Amino acid sequence: MQVNNSTGSKDVFRPKIVAFCCNWCSYAGADLAGTNRLNYPADVKIIRVPCSCRVNPLFVLQAFQRGADGVIICGCHPGDCHYTSGNYYARRRMTLLFSMLDFMGIEKGRTRVEWVSAAEGAKFADTMNDFVSTVTALGENRRLEDLRCRK
Amino acid sequence: MQKVMLERAKALLSDGTVRAVLAWEKGDFAYDTTPAVFNSAERLEKGFVYSPFCGANLSKYLIKETQKEGKILVFLKPCDTYSFNQLVSEHRIKRENVYVVGVECKGMLDIEKIREKGVTSLISASWEGEQVRLVTADGEILADSSELMQERCLCCKSKKHVAYDELLGEEGEVLDSNRFDEVARLEAMSAKERFEFWRGELSRCIRCNACRNVCPACSCEKCIFDNPDSGVQNKAAADPFEENLFHVIRAFHVAGRCTDCGECSRVCPEHIPLHLLNRKFIKDINELYGEFQAGETELPREPLTEYKADDVEPGVVYERGAE
Numbered sequence: 203m204q205v206n207n208s209t210g211s212k213d214v215f216r217p218k219i220v221a222f223c224c225n226w227c228s229y230a231g232a233d234l235a236g237t238n239r240l241n242y243p244a245d246v247k248i249i250r251v252p253c254s255c256r257v258n259p260l261f262v263l264q265a266f267q268r269g270a271d272g273v274i275i276c277g278c279h280p281g282d283c284h285y286t287s288g289n290y291y292a293r294r295r296m297t298l299l300f301s302m303l304d305f306m307g308i309e310k311g312r313t314r315v316e317w318v319s320a321a322e323g324a325k326f327a328d329t330m331n332d333f334v335s336t337v338t339a340l341g342e343n344r345r346l347e348d349l350r351c352r353k
Numbered sequence: 354m355q356k357v358m359l360e361r362a363k364a365l366l367s368d369g370t371v372r373a374v375l376a377w378e379k380g381d382f383a384y385d386t387t388p389a390v391f392n393s394a395e396r397l398e399k400g401f402v403y404s405p406f407c408g409a410n411l412s413k414y415l416i417k418e419t420q421k422e423g424k425i426l427v428f429l430k431p432c433d434t435y436s437f438n439q440l441v442s443e444h445r446i447k448r449e450n451v452y453v454v455g456v457e458c459k460g461m462l463d464i465e466k467i468r469e470k471g472v473t474s475l476i477s478a479s480w481e482g483e484q485v486r487l488v489t490a491d492g493e494i495l496a497d498s499s500e501l502m503q504e505r506c507l508c509c510k511s512k513k514h515v516a517y518d519e520l521l522g523e524e525g526e527v528l529d530s531n532r533f534d535e536v537a538r539l540e541a542m543s544a545k546e547r548f549e550f551w552r553g554e555l556s557r558c559i560r561c562n563a564c565r566n567v568c569p570a571c572s573c574e575k576c577i578f579d580n581p582d583s584g585v586q587n588k589a590a591a592d593p594f595e596e597n598l599f600h601v602i603r604a605f606h607v608a609g610r611c612t613d614c615g616e617c618s619r620v621c622p623e624h625i626p627l628h629l630l631n632r633k634f635i636k637d638i639n640e641l642y643g644e645f646q647a648g649e650t651e652l653p654r655e656p657l658t659e660y661k662a663d664d665v666e667p668g669v670v671y672e673r674g675a676e
Contacts, residue, residue: 267598298634302634
């Protein structure tokens, strides 16, 4: 599967963003942003996961491989995990993974972890707007892409 | 040293303490010693060797060997004992089926560095204080060991055995190693330079999987890279991305468990400095979550199976390092 993005005209760069959202918080937060009619870019493709710690480092890399320009992981605030401690583990893992990607020379702005609760629809929209603009400024993901995804 | 080890192995084999001996066997050349299981004194007499080319870490072979009945004797160098401890705490090695003999190590030689010096037809090598005596078909050479040692031995982290039943030779100390210097040097580069550096190194990867097969921490019975449906299975990389992905994920899977034995870089036929990836994880763990040396003690809590409520946020990555 490839991340498709057919919206927008050809000349303007629209990034492809993959957002892994925890079912118990940020996924509901995205819902709330929607019901509150808050705008966030359609470039964000949400993937629902049962917990932020479900996100295997391989998922992040494979998202990049299949053409994503940025990957964001949203989970419950530390201390609020539905499974008590999942987000704590995710926090350590993602810190190390992001640090390694930085070590390999991948731009830092392409990855992010945010804690967004189910009540924070506004924060969700703000986070996504901010992340999309950061990634847009970075441009296309050239350093970590699979050339076979090029058309 | 080799004589003492051989006598001890034969003694333990003959009095029935152990059923076999896991050690290094002579190859066709002085530098191609291989790990082998010896089950008789005759075989030991014929093939056993302990030379400055016995770099192989024998702990991983114990996973299979200790499943069998009876004790096996194994010779472990100081850095190998860390991997041994790690595997024991992961319940991969049956401790009661092993008789560990710690052997002293003065550092192992790198045949590539010897070749670069223009030395050919090497017959044997031995330690002489801080120097190395190379015996070749054309005569003997006395060389400075620091020029010929493997990279991992030049920045040796410990000469102390952390696990053994018996010790042959002298016990050393945990050393103050400068092994993170190279990682720090890379960290100080710009992102673009680092990207170029790793592209240059990793693009040579031929996906032979030697690094995975030799790694004592990579001991899963089913490896993700063997799954034909994963999209990342073992095959020649079709794309630069796959090399990055393979090595990042492989290093990540051993993060927090890697003892930094350096076997991955030793076996790499393309001489990719894979240990730098592992050391980057170790350095980050040390800096962010407190000093940790895998395998130092049995049954430690590993950094990635543990957490603290006030751990740093992943955003810390953006503030560290250059650019």
